[in-house]
Amino acid sequence: MKRLVLFFVCCIFFIHTSKSQCSPDFIYTSLSIPGVYPPAISIPGSPVPLGISEGQVGVAYDQTLTLVVLEDTTLDISPLLDPAVVSAMNLAGINPVMSLDVNHVIYQVEGLPNGVSYTCDQNNCQYNSGIDGCILLSGNPIQAGVFPVSVKMTINVQIPAITDPIFGTVIMPATALDLPTFSVVDYDMVINIASNVVNYNSEKDILFPNPAYSASALFLEEKSDIIIYNVLGEEICKYYDVIDQLIILKSELGSGIFYITIYTSNKKTTRKLIIK
Secondary structure, three states: OHHHHHHHHHHHHHHHHOOOOOOOOHHHHOOOOOEEEOOOOOOOOOOOOOOOOOEEOOOOEEEEEEEEOOOEEEEEOHHHOOHHHHHHHHHHOOOOEEEEEEEEEEEEEEOOOOOEEEEEOOHHHEEEOOOOEEEEEEEOOOOOEEEEEEEEEEEEEEEOOEEOOOOOOEEEOOEEEEOOOEEEEEEEEEEEOOOOOOOOOHHHOEEEOOOEOOEEEEEOOOOEEEEEEEOOOOEEEEEEEEOOEEEEEHHHHOOEEEEEEEEOOOOEEEEEEEEO
């Protein structure tokens, strides 16, 4: 009997600890706007901060994402249905654009650097309609750079029974369907190099990732002035007295090949950056 009780206690403890130790932020839940917060881009008329916090190699990272789960959605359901059902709906004059109830939403996070993982405050990161929640990004990063982190979700909707308005025949019974998974927010997670872990000179200033897809970080040994040129030799950006690092964004430069000239007190070096 004691062993059986101990078994159930251990199961309950495991279920409890497998969930994220985080809480939704009231600042975001009070907005009542479905989404993942903090936002990656500004919300008109809202002063909420943008993006996620930076981290450092070898130092514990902790970032909470708040989830405001939608309750319903409106969409054209015809791409989700069998062509025969769509044809029957068309013949019956039934509009395929419908307002649908959301049963639940499942979240997943991709692109985290090595050493960082995510947990949710609901089992399997599944949230019922209208339930607020959170995702905890945590761990000890073991690599420096700028990492495109994507939070994706799969929405399960309830399609009501579809009947012929004239004959009353059932074209399709009520059905629960998963919509195609999509990215709801994309972050750039910056993990800084640990000054007490790596020692390098100005000949080896680190530019990572390279090639880059959304952003790249230039890690510097000493204070520098930096000029970025395009392949035609035209000056694109200039920065003065940069200390430790510079984040270079695709949103500012665009795609292509760029040359980054680094000026220190006694040396000039150039690095090539490819942004795809």
